[in-house]
Amino acid sequence: xxxxxxxxxNTPHSMPLGILIAQYFYLTGLSAGSFVVSVIAILGxxxxxxxxxxxxxxxxxxxxxxxxxxLIADMWQPARxxxxxxxxxxxxxxxxxxxxxxxxxxxxxxxxxFVYTNNQKMAKLFAIIGIPLAISVHGYTGFILALGKGRVxxxxxxxxxxxxxxxxxxxxxxxxxxxxxxxxxxxxxWTDEEKEKDKGLIFGLxxxxxxxxxxxxxxxxxxxxxxxTSTQDxxxxxxxLLFGKFAPKFIGVEIVLGAFIPLIILxxxxxxxxxxxxxxxxxxxxxGIFAMRFSVVVGGQSLPLH
Amino acid sequence: xxxxxxAMLIDLxxxxxxxxxxxxxxxxNDVPLSKFRSWVKVIEKGKYPHMKRxxxxxxxxxxxxxxxxxxxxxRATYVRDDGIVMVNQHRCIGCMYCMASCPYDVRYxxxxxxxxxxxxxxxxxxxxxxxxxxxxxxxxxxxIFGDINDPSSEISRVMATNAVTVxxxxxxxxxxxxxxxxxxxxxxxxxGVDVNKLEFRVGE
Numbered sequence: 001x002x003x004x005x006x007x008x009x010n011t012p013h014s015m016p017l018g019i020l021i022a023q024y025f026y027l028t029g030l031s032a033g034s035f036v037v038s039v040i041a042i043l044g045x046x047x048x049x050x051x052x053x054x055x056x057x058x059x060x061x062x063x064x065x066x067x068x069x070x071l072i073a074d075m076w077q078p079a080r081x082x083x084x085x086x087x088x089x090x091x092x093x094x095x096x097x098x099x100x101x102x103x104x105x106x107x108x109x110x111x112x113x114f115v116y117t118n119n120q121k122m123a124k125l126f127a128i129i130g131i132p133l134a135i136s137v138h139g140y141t142g143f144i145l146a147l148g149k150g151r152v153x154x155x156x157x158x159x160x161x162x163x164x165x166x167x168x169x170x171x172x173x174x175x176x177x178x179x180x181x182x183x184x185x186x187x188x189x190w191t192d193e194e195k196e197k198d199k200g201l202i203f204g205l206x207x208x209x210x211x212x213x214x215x216x217x218x219x220x221x222x223x224x225x226x227x228x229t230s231t232q233d234x235x236x237x238x239x240x241l242l243f244g245k246f247a248p249k250f251i252g253v254e255i256v257l258g259a260f261i262p263l264i265i266l267x268x269x270x271x272x273x274x275x276x277x278x279x280x281x282x283x284x285x286x287x288g289i290f291a292m293r294f295s296v297v298v299g300g301q302s303l304p305l306h
Numbered sequence: 307x308x309x310x311x312x313a314m315l316i317d318l319x320x321x322x323x324x325x326x327x328x329x330x331x332x333x334x335n336d337v338p339l340s341k342f343r344s345w346v347k348v349i350e351k352g353k354y355p356h357m358k359r360x361x362x363x364x365x366x367x368x369x370x371x372x373x374x375x376x377x378x379x380x381r382a383t384y385v386r387d388d389g390i391v392m393v394n395q396h397r398c399i400g401c402m403y404c405m406a407s408c409p410y411d412v413r414y415x416x417x418x419x420x421x422x423x424x425x426x427x428x429x430x431x432x433x434x435x436x437x438x439x440x441x442x443x444x445x446x447x448x449x450i451f452g453d454i455n456d457p458s459s460e461i462s463r464v465m466a467t468n469a470v471t472v473x474x475x476x477x478x479x480x481x482x483x484x485x486x487x488x489x490x491x492x493x494x495x496x497x498g499v500d501v502n503k504l505e506f507r508v509g510e
Contacts, residue, residue, distance in 0.1 A: 244502045
């Protein structure tokens with residue numbers, strides 16, 4: 001019966017949010033993730049974690065300065081951006097976003113300043129101020145999608161949590177890559193012992209990343225499983241992700257390339273103590289998380305609504 | 307006197323799929339090329355000789371609980387006292403979040419004005435005491451426009467005596483465009499669509 005229905009005429013459905021928005025989510029995720037790791041390193045207080053704290057303190061504001069540029073470029077009236085502050089609607093998640101996107105980079109920059117000037121007390125203060133800001137600056141992007149009522153792939157209570165966990169994954173991956181570059185090219189004058197200690201930190205981050213990947217995969221499993229048993233539209237969305245147009249991106253890039261292969265690399269004792277292998281895993285994870293942002297934003301909009 | 311609440315009733319027994327409403331809307335509202343505020347979806351079901359075409363005229367539902375109004379960050383989308391959901395064209399920043407959250411996909415970007423637009427039940431005509439252009443032009447008199455808070459209006463009388471449905475009732479948006487004898491296959495966006503062959507278009 002279903003095959004006997006054919007659509008003779010309909011208007012094309014539009015896809016308002018595109019790659020720029022996916023990229024924006026990706027960059028805020030990187031920023032929030034690296035900020036959280038930096039704060040853990042600083043608040044931990046141990047002297048040997050300091051380098052990680054410094055790397056994260058720089059990455060967080062840098063990624064976050066780039067992120068809103070995507071939003072401005074995506075707007076059709078970029079010159080009216082100030083409307084966001086003057087006419088704000090307290091019900092809209094974008095309103096909170098515009099406030100967070102201005103306050104968080106300022107606090108992150110002050111934090112970075114105190115980390116680099118070795119002012120422990122002030123650095124800790126701004127770390128504590130920054131943590132809720134970092135979590136909400138990325139958590140609210142999850143709400144943007146979750147409150148998009150019409151799109152069945154977005155409208156789930158899991159979305160903010162899923163976004164936060166995947167932000168941690170990608171943030172740690174970026175930090176591993178930057179820390180390895182530092183270990184390789186900026187280690188002039190270090191003794192061998194210091195170098196090994198630094199490598200030990202990177203491998204520690206690798207283990208942390210493996211843990212967050214497992215959490216991320218668990219949330220994704222929940223999401224897809226419930227899509228399959230929910231409404232008919234949800235079933236179609238899951239069908240599209242697993243077997244349809246988005247299967248290569250979702251299964252291939254996001255899950256196999258971006259989660260399972262890195263997880264194996266980080267689990268095997270042979271490879272999880274090799275710098276190149278951990279870096280390869282981080283690179284794959286970063287690609288995988290971008291694929292996740294893309295398949296959520298664009299995939300969520302590819303099902304027709306009329 | 308109770309507050310006015312404008313609504314539209316589309317009697318699909320009378321619709322013949324002539325697309326006059328789409329044309330009238332385009333002419334009345336200056337809708338840009340390739341965009342529509344109102345259109346008629348046509349589906350065909352069954353196999354010859356047992357087959358039929360079903361029509362579904364679609365327009366903005368001007369919902370009672372519009373998610374676009376809740377999500378608009380600058381309050382460019384607002385609801386008039388008579389229930390018509392409007393877009394303030396001087397305030398819209400074109401972030402397209404309303405388009406992404408609308409469950410009916412009735413909003414579009416006007417590429418000449420760089421803002422979001424949609425069907426406003428021809429509010430300029432309604433304010434002048436006329437009915438919307440699509441209602442005025444419909445040759446089958448399939449569309450009825452009026453105040454559903456007034457029990458003696460034509461729309462209230464016809465709605466009270468016929469079985470009516472709305473699009474996507476379960477989403478709780480309370481649409482204010484009603485259909486008589488709406489076909490569930492035409493009202494379901496996924497019917498007749500192959501998930502593996504979706505059009506892939508990024509960006510508006």
